[in-house]
Amino acid sequence: MKNKIEHGKRHFIGVDLGGTKIASVLVNEDNLPLANVQMPTCPEEGQDAVMERIIASISELASKLPGGIDDVEAIGIGSPGPLDKELGMVVDAPNLKWKDVPVTSTIHVATGLPVYLENDANVAALAENRMGVGRGTKNMVYITVSTGIGSGLILDGRLYSGTTGGAGELGHVTVVPDGPMCGCGNRGCLESLASGTAIAKRAREAATRTAGSGILSAAGGKIDNIDAVLVSSCAEAGDPTATAILRNAFEYLGIVVANIVNLLNVEMVVIGGGVSQIGGMLFDTVRRVVDLRAFPFMAKDAKIVPAALGVDAGMLGAACYAMEKQSGED
Amino acid sequence: MKNKIEHGKRHFIGVDLGGTKIASVLVNEDNLPLANVQMPTCPEEGQDAVMERIIASISELASKLPGGIDDVEAIGIGSPGPLDKELGMVVDAPNLKWKDVPVTSTIHVATGLPVYLENDANVAALAENRMGVGRGTKNMVYITVSTGIGSGLILDGRLYSGTTGGAGELGHVTVVPDGPMCGCGNRGCLESLASGTAIAKRAREAATRTAGSGILSAAGGKIDNIDAVLVSSCAEAGDPTATAILRNAFEYLGIVVANIVNLLNVEMVVIGGGVSQIGGMLFDTVRRVVDLRAFPFMAKDAKIVPAALGVDAGMLGAACYAMEKQSGED
Numbered sequence: 001m002k003n004k005i006e007h008g009k010r011h012f013i014g015v016d017l018g019g020t021k022i023a024s025v026l027v028n029e030d031n032l033p034l035a036n037v038q039m040p041t042c043p044e045e046g047q048d049a050v051m052e053r054i055i056a057s058i059s060e061l062a063s064k065l066p067g068g069i070d071d072v073e074a075i076g077i078g079s080p081g082p083l084d085k086e087l088g089m090v091v092d093a094p095n096l097k098w099k100d101v102p103v104t105s106t107i108h109v110a111t112g113l114p115v116y117l118e119n120d121a122n123v124a125a126l127a128e129n130r131m132g133v134g135r136g137t138k139n140m141v142y143i144t145v146s147t148g149i150g151s152g153l154i155l156d157g158r159l160y161s162g163t164t165g166g167a168g169e170l171g172h173v174t175v176v177p178d179g180p181m182c183g184c185g186n187r188g189c190l191e192s193l194a195s196g197t198a199i200a201k202r203a204r205e206a207a208t209r210t211a212g213s214g215i216l217s218a219a220g221g222k223i224d225n226i227d228a229v230l231v232s233s234c235a236e237a238g239d240p241t242a243t244a245i246l247r248n249a250f251e252y253l254g255i256v257v258a259n260i261v262n263l264l265n266v267e268m269v270v271i272g273g274g275v276s277q278i279g280g281m282l283f284d285t286v287r288r289v290v291d292l293r294a295f296p297f298m299a300k301d302a303k304i305v306p307a308a309l310g311v312d313a314g315m316l317g318a319a320c321y322a323m324e325k326q327s328g329e330d
Numbered sequence: 331m332k333n334k335i336e337h338g339k340r341h342f343i344g345v346d347l348g349g350t351k352i353a354s355v356l357v358n359e360d361n362l363p364l365a366n367v368q369m370p371t372c373p374e375e376g377q378d379a380v381m382e383r384i385i386a387s388i389s390e391l392a393s394k395l396p397g398g399i400d401d402v403e404a405i406g407i408g409s410p411g412p413l414d415k416e417l418g419m420v421v422d423a424p425n426l427k428w429k430d431v432p433v434t435s436t437i438h439v440a441t442g443l444p445v446y447l448e449n450d451a452n453v454a455a456l457a458e459n460r461m462g463v464g465r466g467t468k469n470m471v472y473i474t475v476s477t478g479i480g481s482g483l484i485l486d487g488r489l490y491s492g493t494t495g496g497a498g499e500l501g502h503v504t505v506v507p508d509g510p511m512c513g514c515g516n517r518g519c520l521e522s523l524a525s526g527t528a529i530a531k532r533a534r535e536a537a538t539r540t541a542g543s544g545i546l547s548a549a550g551g552k553i554d555n556i557d558a559v560l561v562s563s564c565a566e567a568g569d570p571t572a573t574a575i576l577r578n579a580f581e582y583l584g585i586v587v588a589n590i591v592n593l594l595n596v597e598m599v600v601i602g603g604g605v606s607q608i609g610g611m612l613f614d615t616v617r618r619v620v621d622l623r624a625f626p627f628m629a630k631d632a633k634i635v636p637a638a639l640g641v642d643a644g645m646l647g648a649a650c651y652a653m654e655k656q657s658g659e660d
Binding site: 082091138139151153155156158160161162163164165166167168169170172173174175176177184186251252255258259260262263264265266267292293294295297298301 | 412421468469481483485486488490491492493494495496497498499500502503504505506507514516581582585588589590592593594595596597622623624625627628631
């Protein structure tokens, strides 16, 4: 990060709180990143230890500024949800094994700064909209497809988070009413059909049959070695079962994207997350299904593109969120 | 309409352009209706004749004001879509047999007033939000279930109409990927599963079999007499096939409502249109499916209620839309 610290600028810190790492960034009022720091989350050490690492990250970034923490205007935290934004609490984050953790007040007490908490997919959407591939679009959906599936909505130029901050739970919209069981307890959710976890599950099931023998041998004969990345490389090598599993998953994703186009008439759908790295086949399939199922007059206006900011979207978006909240833009 | 015309108030006219009738209303700045008028649409007489009747309706309402048309500030038109709002045109309205009709400019030339065109379901949503059952809610979806299915979205307190004004095409979200053919050319759209037309179609199919004999005899032995109203009265009389057809349709509607709750975290879902008159069974089924499929923390905040304004929602919402556009609130 080569952007220079300039006197007189406002500064913000964004923290992306994930299940494996805490990624934090210092930005100035132009959304330019000045420094960043990464620490392991180690949720097994308990919430106090995690909170201490968040605060240590913030201190380390603040120390880059001439006035230290006094030169920071506000802090944004992107966290897995659901959240209670009014109370500034993480209500339930299975990856962190957190329930009702008062993030905002703890960090505020430690730093003396205003702290703003928002869902991780929502801040990533904000980042892609303000400084990523969605720059300049007014209506945009950001979808992250990795082990799970989430989304964030930018509508009429603003982050839309719904009545209690829960909007964007795209992984749990029903796509096949009598489809496979989802981790949430329902059937046929998008996450049970198109996430990295779902792709791996379908491939493991196939590996017990003749059709999946290619996938199984690519996994060194070990079913547990099969994940979405392996399925993708099998498909690239021409394995028809792997190809069919991916196409199937991406068609379901395409149906949901088509539904979003019909419901929200967005001008851009940004797809990020680990599974989106599979690239061409995902985007081609989603595009085809959208052109088939969405109204042509809305489908033609909806660009479907890969995310630009990768794993940085969370921390950058959290910083951006803090700045916009602080500026009263939300 | 007993509201009095008061000196010094601003006035607006709202027109609901439907396939069978043109319903228009004169309101004051407090959204109080002062007079209304209804004329048949008779689209078979051609677009000029329809446009003349719209203009005649406006003149008749304006004549109630001391200064006539000079006392009217703006006109709102709710029309079937898709629309090109920038050009003020109805792009394609099969019910009217209209293609690329320049509504806004024609009415502006005839009246000299600002004219605002918006989708009929969108203005109905606005009416239910500003003066109907959704008054006071910030995030609300209005769904109209009749021969077709449409919707309008109020998000963060404002009518959300999307990038090119096409948002809310809820009738054409896919619910069953390999479901029945829809009029739009795709499979398994909500409209093909839960509209009045779909309910009648399922019942007509059943009437050719033993299970549907009760429905057939209620229709006087004539399959063509079977419509959603008849299916509803058969279900009320205890016919199990009619009951199953309705329950099935309402479960699909419930899935889409659950998806909206998960995606948009709305605080209210308002359901109107002819099929919603069936009442209890529709609302009970939708509620049950939402509680089953949407996240509990969002489902609990989402009231699911009947529309309050009935067939007046369109014209009232059109007037309200004109007032808000004129006041720069949009």
